[in-house]
Amino acid sequence: MAAFVVKGAGVAGLAAAHELVKRGFSVEVIEKAGAAGLGASHFAGGMLAPYCEREAAEEIVLTLGLGAAGWWEEAVPGEVRRRGTLVVAQPRDLPDLARFAARTTGHVLIDRKGVADLEPALAGRFEKALFFEQEAHLDPRRALAGLADRLRERGVVFHFGGHEPQDRRFAGVLDCTGPAAIPRLSGLRGVRGEMLYLETADVTLSRPVRMLHPRHPIYIVPRDDHRFMVGATMIEAEDDGPIAARSLMEFLNAAYTLHPAFGEARVIETGTGIRPAFANNIPQVIETEEGLAIAGMHRHGFLLAPAMAVRAADILLVRHSRLKG
Structure with a gap:
């Protein structure tokens, strides 16, 4: 062999x-x-999330990524959650939601009731959203x-x-x-990414939620034990030191905007990683x-x-x- x-x-x-x-x-x-x-x-x-990533990436990211969820289901059975992705925006940022929709496929536009049906914790907080039903996370x-x-x-x-x-x-x-x-x-080259983990029992999410913003878009991904991963920055640097204060403030402000209960959450971890890119x-x-x-x-x-x-x-x-x- x-x-x-x-x-x-x-x-x-x-x-x-x-x-x-x-x-x-x-x-x-x-x-x-x-x-x-x-x-x-x-x-x-x-x-x-191949459909969401297509918003800022080339078509090949979508085509190569379509089989990822199935691959991971075979490789590590039971780890993949096929619950889709929810993309939301504050009323002032609805033009960004429209641009996101125009640059992507695989979504449906839902209203306030649709948001509440998918994520009861976000009921009444967003007038419109995009739901990418075919996406998954782990x-x-x-x-x-x-x-x-x-x-x-x-x-x-x-x-x-x-x-x-x-x-x-x-x-x-x-x-x-x-x-x-x-x-x-x-x-x-190196691209620095930053993240943090929040812990709170006062918010329940079933799927990743991306909140659009002209300067500070974020995503929040639910984990077990009332934990949430919040990211992500993309900084053109190869420094993998501690998270920047500006990034930490942006993450926390955005999480609070998504749901005020995140204001009382515990910050249990921060981290940075260097991701190589052509x-x-x-x-x-x-x-x-x-x-x-x-x-x-x-x-x-x-x-x-x-x-x-x-x-x-x-x-x-x-x-x-x-x-x-």
């Missing part, structure tokens, strides 16, 4: 390992951190932990702390090291001296990692078949 090394145990690396194992390869994963999923993936929203931390466990069950060996196996010969290397690849891969913000599978790399995931990690993993694994399968032949 041919063996491959996957460098990086974030969303791209674990998705790639999953696809390689499906094709019958032996896989070992090298990760510099002490566990899987502790890089930028740890701070992701986990929204499988908890990135749970999903990656579950995927790592399934990979171990299927024989994948993990090397944490960056320790590379010295006594094995591998058929190839797949680089999924995310921001660590920025100095090595031409054209990559100039067009579209990920690529590219050639390297060692083999291949999945790079430039930008803000689309959980949405596009499945498609990139399938592409990379297919290339490696064809190459290996040719060598055997």
Whole structure:
């Protein structure tokens, strides 16, 4: 059985390992951190929202992302929530809602009653909204932990702390090291994303809610145990230090605007992550001296990692078949 090394145990690396194992390869994963999923993936929203993302991205993000929810359902059964996405705006920002609708598909326009039916906690707060029924979400931390466990069950060996196996010969290397690849891969840059977690039992949401704003659009994604992930900024910088005070204030003000009860919520965590991106913000599978790399995931990690993993694994399968032949 041919063996491959996957460098990086974030969303791209674990998705790639999953696809390689499906094709019958032996896989070992090298990760510099002490566990899987502790890089930028740890701070992701986990929204499988190809239609919404099309508003600010190219068509390929939609087409590649349409199969993401099904892929994750197969990879980690029980983790995907198919409840759609709700996009709302304050009365003064309704022109932004109209622009969002014009730039996207897969939605229906709903009124005040429709909002209340979908999210009772938001009853009476928004006159109009867009509902993207076909979208889904998951908890990135749970999903990656579950995927790592399934990979171990299927024989994948993990090397944490960056320790590379010295006594094995591998058929190839797949680089999924995310921001660590920025100095090595031409054209990559770092984009800083910030987030926080709020905890309150006074708000209940069933699905991600995106609230539009000319300067500070946010999304709020429900988690278990009365927790909510709030994001997200996109700052052209490679500094992964603590969250900026301005960002924290914007997140909290926007969350309060969505529902005043968030004003009494506990801030239980803040975080930042550097997301590598190419100039067009579209990920690529590219050639390297060692083999291949999945790079430039930008803000689309959980949405596009499945498609990139399938592409990379297919290339490696064809190459290996040719060598055997």
